[in-house]
Amino acid sequence: MEPSRILITGATGYIGRRLKNRLLDKQDYRLRLFVRNARKVSERVRQSVEIVEGDTFHMDTLATALENIDVAFYLIHSMGDDQDFKSLDRISAENFRDACIAAGVKKIVYLGGLGVKETASKHLLSRIETGEILSGRPDDIITIWFRAGVIIGSGSASFEMIRNLAQKLPVMVAPKWVNTKTQPIAVDDVLAYLEEAVSLENTGNVIVDIGADIMSFREMMIAAGRAMGLKRFIIPVPVLSPRLSSYWLVFITTVPFKVAAALVEGLKSETVQQNDNAALLFPTIKPMSFIQSVKHAIDEIERDQVISRWCDSSAGEACDVIYQDDPSSAIIRDRRVVGFGKTPIAKVYQSILSIGGEKGWYSYHFLWRIRGAMDKLVGGYGLGRGRRNPRELRVGDALDFWKVADLRENKRVLLVAQMKLPGKAWLEFSIEDDRLIQTAHYYPNGLWGRLYWYATNPFHNLVFQDLAEKIVEHAKQTG
Numbered sequence: 051m052e053p054s055r056i057l058i059t060g061a062t063g064y065i066g067r068r069l070k071n072r073l074l075d076k077q078d079y080r081l082r083l084f085v086r087n088a089r090k091v092s093e094r095v096r097q098s099v100e101i102v103e104g105d106t107f108h109m110d111t112l113a114t115a116l117e118n119i120d121v122a123f124y125l126i127h128s129m130g131d132d133q134d135f136k137s138l139d140r141i142s143a144e145n146f147r148d149a150c151i152a153a154g155v156k157k158i159v160y161l162g163g164l165g166v167k168e169t170a171s172k173h174l175l176s177r178i179e180t181g182e183i184l185s186g187r188p189d190d191i192i193t194i195w196f197r198a199g200v201i202i203g204s205g206s207a208s209f210e211m212i213r214n215l216a217q218k219l220p221v222m223v224a225p226k227w228v229n230t231k232t233q234p235i236a237v238d239d240v241l242a243y244l245e246e247a248v249s250l251e252n253t254g255n256v257i258v259d260i261g262a263d264i265m266s267f268r269e270m271m272i273a274a275g276r277a278m279g280l281k282r283f284i285i286p287v288p289v290l291s292p293r294l295s296s297y298w299l300v301f302i303t304t305v306p307f308k309v310a311a312a313l314v315e316g317l318k319s320e321t322v323q324q325n326d327n328a329a330l331l332f333p334t335i336k337p338m339s340f341i342q343s344v345k346h347a348i349d350e351i352e353r354d355q356v357i358s359r360w361c362d363s364s365a366g367e368a369c370d371v372i373y374q375d376d377p378s379s380a381i382i383r384d385r386r387v388v389g390f391g392k393t394p395i396a397k398v399y400q401s402i403l404s405i406g407g408e409k410g411w412y413s414y415h416f417l418w419r420i421r422g423a424m425d426k427l428v429g430g431y432g433l434g435r436g437r438r439n440p441r442e443l444r445v446g447d448a449l450d451f452w453k454v455a456d457l458r459e460n461k462r463v464l465l466v467a468q469m470k471l472p473g474k475a476w477l478e479f480s481i482e483d484d485r486l487i488q489t490a491h492y493y494p495n496g497l498w499g500r501l502y503w504y505a506t507n508p509f510h511n512l513v514f515q516d517l518a519e520k521i522v523e524h525a526k527q528t529g
């Protein structure tokens with residue numbers, strides 16, 4: 051039989067990246083990826099699958115991506131916080147559906163969220179509207195619309211939140227919404243459904259609600275604690291407003307305010323299966339229990355096998371690193387040069403690749419922490435995102451309050467700042483002959499931007515010189 055020709059959109063996002071890995075080496079499929087920035091995909095993958103760069107607001111790129119495709123996965127959404135994200139999601143879905151029909155695609159597979167319109171949060175409403183648009187022309191194209199609630203997997207925002215709370219707090223005073231019923235599902239089970247949908251036959255449009263055990267958020271946290279060998283107590287109180295709960299989550303967990311607020315909003319209303327199409331159409335898939343999914347996710351984290359994280363995607367209208375690999379617009383620079391003599395270049399490069407995350411920034415940890423706390427206080431990421439893997443980086447990876455904008459093996463690592471600051475900043479490490487050149491580039495926004503730079507200069511003087519020296523020192527020690 052001919053392999054199915056499949057397009058995965060959102061292939062640099064949390065679900066899409068994992069689906070791509072799952073289908074990559076299987077003989078049954080011929081894969082193509084549709085991404086906004088091909089450099090966010092690893093070199094190995096770039097060499098083994100076809101990639102089309104573009105976005106759903108450009109019909110020409112969609113037409114190229116969908117040519118000769120049988121099944122197209124729609125794994126795109128924008129997590130914006132302004133009103134615009136709804137209309138962007140709508141246009142994106144309409145463009146995609148129309149381009150699929152024009153290209154003769156047989157089937158769209160979409161993953162949206164569980165929940166009903168009457169009580170849905172604004173983000174969930176947008177997911178529902180996307181599903182309705184994609185399935186809006188049943189005579190021209192079939193849409194398999196999956197709906198999932200909380201997805202449990204290493205690196206998912208909900209799981210990071212649950213894990214952090216369960217790990218850090220033996221007794222929790224929690225808001226009322228911890229008793230809302232939801233139906234979590236392991237990310238691997240989600241992927242199994244998505245994969246099986248490729249060969250699902252004899253259906254028209256269908257909505258498939260997926261999930262494992264029905265439980266409250268409170269039960270999830272107690273069970274997650276148990277999975278980690280910890281006994282937890284949760285006392286619900288009526289006084290914590292959604293806004294206060296979001297601040298509290300920002301304080302305790304790694305997620306920033308925007309993500310916490312969206313999660314809390316989503317947890318206020320019940321998200322359980324409304325149909326049993328999953329069991330009817332996919333009888334061989336038996337979703338694992340919540341405890342199993344937690345254990346599996348923790349195991350992946352412990353083995354440094356986290357494939358994707360909630361902060362991989364740009365969560366906005368445009369890809370956040372696509373035009374960020376050129377800091378030449380900066381007008382203020384802090385340049386440090388440290389020689390590394392005969393230490394192998396690869397060791398120095400690896401030492402740069404290992405900065406940040408749990409290990410910290412080699413020195414002045416307290417200053418980095420203070421900067422992180424200040425950032426979180428004003429709604430930024432702080433240091434909470436850490437890093438996906440302690441040794442490896444890829445373009446688009448979050449690294450504390452930075453994002454990786456460019457990587458050239460043994461030559462250059464470029465980070466773009468995503469902390470709240472009055473200007474744009476980059477941190478660049480380049481290796482030239484036997485010297486490490488570390489440059490902080492800064493483009494200030496007006497007077498306030500300049501004041502910020504000069505006010506923080508004494509700290510930069512301490513931190514930047516030491517950072518460059520410590521990177522080299524670390525490389526020498528491992529050399």
Ligand SMILES: NC(=O)c1ccc[n+]([C@@H]2O[C@H](COP(=O)([O-])OP(=O)(O)OC[C@H]3O[C@@H](n4cnc5c(N)ncnc54)[C@H](OP(=O)(O)O)[C@@H]3O)[C@@H](O)[C@H]2O)c1
Pocket residue numbers: 059060061062063064065066084085086087090104105106107124125126127128129142161162163164177198199200201206207208359360362363364365366367368369370
């Ligand atoms: N993750 C969950 O816990 C969860 C739970 C239930 C349902 N779902 C559903 O699953 C789907 C995928 O979610 P996710 O968590 O994987 O999302 P995600 O991590 O935010 O990834 C979104 C992906 O879409 C891409 N993208 C955004 N706008 C685009 C555009 N205009 N054109 C082309 N690509 C665009 C992003 O590319 P960049 O990398 O360039 O930003 C990224 O690859 C969503 O529909 C979501 O509702 C997810």
